[in-house]
Amino acid sequence: MELYLGVDVGSVTTKLVLMDKKKKIWASCYLKTSGDPVLALKEGLTYIEDHLPRGGEIVGVGTTGSARHLAGVVVGADIVKNEITAHAVAAITRVPEVRTVFEIGGQDSKLILIREGVVEDFAMNTICAAGTGSFLEHQAVRLNVPIEEFGKLALQAEQSVRIAGRCTVFAESDMIHKQQLGFAKPEIIKGLCESLVRNFMNNLATGKTIEDPIVFQGGVAANQGIVQAFRDFFQGKKKIVVPPEHGVMGAWGAAILAMEYAPQETAFQGFEVVNRVFENRSFTCGDCPNGCEVVFLKEEGVIKALWGSRCGKWTPETVGQKFAESKLEEKTDQRELSVS
């Protein structure tokens, strides 16, 4: 059986999906990136290998996410695509009539407008943590509530409490204030869910026409409190669909894109990749005001891939040469490098 592997490596979570030609998912995993995308990828590949159906063969690989280039080199990708495309493709596959996608992940959130099956417009929030899953997880720890219970508790609230959601600092101090005023945990959690939704809508949806059906995806879509807060925001007038694959939609989209790309021969490196040793390094180029963060991946001392240089000045050859000449490698720890 011919199978396609989709990989979505974000700064907080790493997702892998194994899919057949009918786009049926045979295996998927959702892992914490924990600051080490290569390790997360290796764990994911081990899981996928363990769940490979008998006679299954990977004939195409797609990668997406903020570390898509790195993932593409490590796994061997036939196609590397941005998250907007990957998420939109998966949403259209699940709900062909979709008009809007809300995606809230660990570290960022996205709004995608789809018209006639094509991405018409999108917005991404990569700056404000108050509209992301990390914010909720942080507040769950503060309230001593397991994040899995967060949504359920929010639904138990008899009233909601307004929590300032403009940024994490305001939200946290406001939440403490409301606790001191004696509001119950479910009420505060409901207020937090509503503040995240307000933040999402203010940051991403201002000036945009939100049409339904809306597909809500990303790890945060598992939180019933947030789903309900979106429903309340639209006063129940918009249809919101949470697909069963909500947590791995980016990876699923990457697998679909790999299938559509139909490589003659896949670049997949095989599951033996888990035994190879990679080193991921970065430095900030200070040679012009762009200050690009240049990231490179080494395997046994050899630079295998490099990205982030907007002008193309840095290539594996030039970085390797400069490093060899002036021991610049030591400076990467200071994340600062200027070469004349």
Ligand code: SF4
């Ligand atoms: S890589 Fe090029 S564009 Fe980026 S900071 Fe250096 S000189 Fe400027």
